[in-house]
Amino acid sequence: MAALTGLEPVTAPPRAPSRPRLWRGAVFLLAAAYFLIPLGASLWYTIDTPTTGVSFAAYGELLTAEGFGSSLLLSMSLAVATIVLALLLTLPAMLAVRLSAPRLRPVMEVLCTLPLVVPPITFVAGLTTSLRTGTDVLAPTPFWATLIAVQNPAFPVVLVLAYVVLVLPFVYRSLDAGLRTMDVRTLVEAARNLGASWPHVLFRVIIPNLRSALASASFLTLALVLGEFTVARLLGYQPFAVWIVTISGSKGQVSVAVSILSLLLIWLLLLAVSTAFSGKERK
Numbered sequence: 384m385a386a387l388t389g390l391e392p393v394t395a396p397p398r399a400p401s402r403p404r405l406w407r408g409a410v411f412l413l414a415a416a417y418f419l420i421p422l423g424a425s426l427w428y429t430i431d432t433p434t435t436g437v438s439f440a441a442y443g444e445l446l447t448a449e450g451f452g453s454s455l456l457l458s459m460s461l462a463v464a465t466i467v468l469a470l471l472l473t474l475p476a477m478l479a480v481r482l483s484a485p486r487l488r489p490v491m492e493v494l495c496t497l498p499l500v501v502p503p504i505t506f507v508a509g510l511t512t513s514l515r516t517g518t519d520v521l522a523p524t525p526f527w528a529t530l531i532a533v534q535n536p537a538f539p540v541v542l543v544l545a546y547v548v549l550v551l552p553f554v555y556r557s558l559d560a561g562l563r564t565m566d567v568r569t570l571v572e573a574a575r576n577l578g579a580s581w582p583h584v585l586f587r588v589i590i591p592n593l594r595s596a597l598a599s600a601s602f603l604t605l606a607l608v609l610g611e612f613t614v615a616r617l618l619g620y621q622p623f624a625v626w627i628v629t630i631s632g633s634k635g636q637v638s639v640a641v642s643i644l645s646l647l648l649i650w651l652l653l654l655a656v657s658t659a660f661s662g663k664e665r666k
Contacts, residue, residue: 422643429640441636445644448637450626458623460538462608465546466601469554472547477558478589481567495555498548503613510545511618536620545614546607553603561596602653609645 429441445451473495480487498506514534521527533540567589574584590597612624621629623645631638 422646425639425643429636429643441634441640442644444634444637445641448630448634450621450629451641454621454623454626457538457621458609461542461546461622462605464543465550465608466604468543469547469550469604470597470600473551473554474558474589474593475585477555477562478567478571478585481562482571492555492559496552499552503549504617506545506548507614507617510541510614514541539618539620541618542615542620542622545618546604546611549611549614550604550607553607554600557596557600557603558593561593561599565592602649605652606649609649 430437430439432438432440476491480491514530517530518527521530533544570588570592571584574588579588608622610624611622612628615622616625616628627638627641
């Protein structure tokens with residue numbers, strides 16, 4: 384063809400050899416050192432003993448440590464209840480604002496992020512005062528028994544309500560990022576025009592498109608509840624974080640071992656959920 388037309392074939396200029404970007408490797412190594420060095424030091428502290436050398440006795444004591452199972456079960460129960468309640472309150476409200484009152488989005492954003500600027504000690508002080516005043520005011524009424532029931536140490540509902548307020552900014556940001564990636568109004572109008580009910584629209588149209596956002600909000604809530612100390616300690620309850628601090632004075636190696644195991648547990652749960660969601664998205 385080149386001989387017939389009298390034109391020489393045009394060849395692409397040779398590409399310059401790609402240079403390895405060393406700064407990426409340096410940043411990765413710094414990040415890995417930032418996370419792994421403290422974790423490795425904590426692990427060495429739990430297995431190194433002056434008398435016997437390397438020993439995993441601290442991890443064996445976890446199975447018989449008093450309060451370990453009950454405090455962990457309490458924290459996991461509080462986390463599940465907080466996740467469910469926070470999503471039930473936040474997701475319908477955000478959908479209603481986006482569909483019916485979009486001008487209220489800035490107001491809702493301010494209200495949902497407001498707990499970030501309130502110190503936890505101030506928050507728990509106000510909560511304690513409200514509970515004390517409510518107990519005195521509601522003592523002659525049937526609501527007094529309800530107020531006492533929400534403070535039951537076996538499952539303190541008051542902690543769930545407090546945790547919902549604390550995790551509200553993170554849940555809102557996660558769901559807002561997910562809703563920004565989809566045209567909510569078009570999806571809802573199309574489903575409603577096809578005869579779908581509101582529960583069908585929510586569970587079969589909206590939620591499947593928010594799987595990643597819901598998973599992110601759930602794990603942020605789980606991490607906050609498992610690590611929260613101030614509110615639970617000042618209110619007099621003993622979930623997992625408070626139990627770790629309680630035994631740290633007498634059993635330092637056991638408390639650090641519990642912290643490492645809880646961190647690994649959260650990582651494994653996050654990996655399992657992310658793998659499950661990525662598998663669903665490929666399908």
